[in-house]
Amino acid sequence: MSKHELFPKPKIGSHNHVFLSGLLNHEGPKWSKHRSILNPAFRIDNLKSILPAFNSSCKEMLEEWERLASAKGTVELDSWTHCHDLTRNMLARASFGDSYKDGIKIFEIQQEQIDLGLLAIRAVYIPGSKFLPTKFNRRLRETERDMRAMFKAMIETKEEEIKRGRGTDKNSDLLFSMLASNTKTIKEQGPDSGLSLDDLIDDCKAFYLAGQNVTSSLFVWTLVALSQHQDWQNKARDEVSQAFGNNEPDFEGLSHLKVVTMILHEVLRLYSPAYFTCRITKQIVKLERFSLPEGVVVTIPMLLVHHDPDLWGDDVKQFKPERFVNGVAGATKGRLSFLPFSSGPRTCIGQNFSMLQAKLFLAMVLQRFSVELSPSYTHAPFPAATTFPQHGAHLIIRKV
Numbered sequence: 001m002s003k004h005e006l007f008p009k010p011k012i013g014s015h016n017h018v019f020l021s022g023l024l025n026h027e028g029p030k031w032s033k034h035r036s037i038l039n040p041a042f043r044i045d046n047l048k049s050i051l052p053a054f055n056s057s058c059k060e061m062l063e064e065w066e067r068l069a070s071a072k073g074t075v076e077l078d079s080w081t082h083c084h085d086l087t088r089n090m091l092a093r094a095s096f097g098d099s100y101k102d103g104i105k106i107f108e109i110q111q112e113q114i115d116l117g118l119l120a121i122r123a124v125y126i127p128g129s130k131f132l133p134t135k136f137n138r139r140l141r142e143t144e145r146d147m148r149a150m151f152k153a154m155i156e157t158k159e160e161e162i163k164r165g166r167g168t169d170k171n172s173d174l175l176f177s178m179l180a181s182n183t184k185t186i187k188e189q190g191p192d193s194g195l196s197l198d199d200l201i202d203d204c205k206a207f208y209l210a211g212q213n214v215t216s217s218l219f220v221w222t223l224v225a226l227s228q229h230q231d232w233q234n235k236a237r238d239e240v241s242q243a244f245g246n247n248e249p250d251f252e253g254l255s256h257l258k259v260v261t262m263i264l265h266e267v268l269r270l271y272s273p274a275y276f277t278c279r280i281t282k283q284i285v286k287l288e289r290f291s292l293p294e295g296v297v298v299t300i301p302m303l304l305v306h307h308d309p310d311l312w313g314d315d316v317k318q319f320k321p322e323r324f325v326n327g328v329a330g331a332t333k334g335r336l337s338f339l340p341f342s343s344g345p346r347t348c349i350g351q352n353f354s355m356l357q358a359k360l361f362l363a364m365v366l367q368r369f370s371v372e373l374s375p376s377y378t379h380a381p382f383p384a385a386t387t388f389p390q391h392g393a394h395l396i397i398r399k400v
């Protein structure tokens with residue numbers, strides 16, 4: 001994983017563009033260029049300024065929960081659909097600021113495109129078939145055209161705002177930071193060193209694809225795990241209450257939450273939202289006692305690594321956040337056995353972003369509600385686009 005030049009990502013047939021674009025797709029110098037321009041948008045100082053956007057989205061969902069629970073102080077709901085909508089809302093707000101409602105519409109088109117892409121992957125592959133004027137191909141092209149047009153409009157509007165001196169306040173968004181970093185790179189290193197409009201659209205598409213379902217998965221399994229383990233729910237609530245009381249969680253306080261972080265790490269281990277990844281050998285590669293020829297696809301099954309008793313002990317299947325009491329290094333004893341965000345240079349660019357989202361979400365839920373499993377809950381983690389609850393996640397939420 002550290003030698004990404006020897007192990008590029010394999011391409012997914014003729015529908016590669018549906019699943020892999022921008023940073024997710026590039027290799028070599030093109031990838032380095034994109035990554036270095038996009039990295040600043042995910043740095044701590046920028047995440048601090050995105051926190052109010054996350055906060056507004058969480059508040060909206062919790063107000064809805066309060067409304068639903070208002071009659072009896074308690075209500076049963078499918079937390080999966082709520083987590084799914086919330087993470088869309090959070091990502092759109094963090095990406096596009098005030099224009100987030102248009103950002104949410106893009107998710108709907110992207111979802112249709114993903115569903116079509118998945119159908120195409122499962123179908124028998126006939127070379128050249130993607131050029132045929134079928135209804136399916138037409139719709140796939142339309143979704144791509146519509147999505148790109150919407151991203152383009154949002155990028156151009158933001159560029160206009162920046163030109164007019166707006167968006168420089170501390171509540172800036174991901175797109176603002178991407179554009180600022182791009183402009184700075186072009187100014188310092190010349191026009192060829194920057195990203196074109198098409199490049200930026202591809203990267204927005206990549207963030208949308210890579211940043212939504214996995215985060216919903218982290219949110220929902222955290223709620224389920226805390227419903228199953230009330231002792232940990234109480235410990236987390238005590239910590240949140242000591243840190244913030246009834247006040248809004250702030251960035252500094254969230255960075256110091258220890259129990260909450262241990263819980264999130266244990267959820268990421270047990271229910272890894274990104275449960276595997278693949279690489280392809282670019283040349284003959286020696287891997288331990290194997291010599292792999294060029295073109296071999298190597299799968300890295302993160303979920304299996306996280307469930308390996310040789311690495312984690314006989315209690316590997318149990319929810320035990322105390323494993324992480326001395327951080328990730330303590331839990332893994334220095335081995336490369338915890339890979340929810342992958343590892344090496346191509347590690348997830350959104351790691352700190354999603355951990356911040358999850359800490360804030362959990363803190364705000366625990367300040368207002370307790371959660372428990374509904375009698376109708378069926379435990380069925382299912383690996384598809386992410387590890388999701390196949391029959392939903394029906395929970396009873398109760399005002400505290």
Ligand code: HEM
Nearest residue numbers: 210211214215218273274277340341342346348349350354
């Ligand atoms: C719980 C949440 C998340 C998990 C578990 C997760 C997991 C991962 C993993 C395992 C990879 C490496 C994939 C590979 O090497 O094949 C990755 C890459 C990536 N992730 Fe995330 N991710 C999360 C959230 C996010 C968010 C919120 C964003 C953006 C807003 C994001 C954007 C990306 C991008 C663009 C890449 C490609 C990075 C590169 O190749 O340089 N992810 N993610």
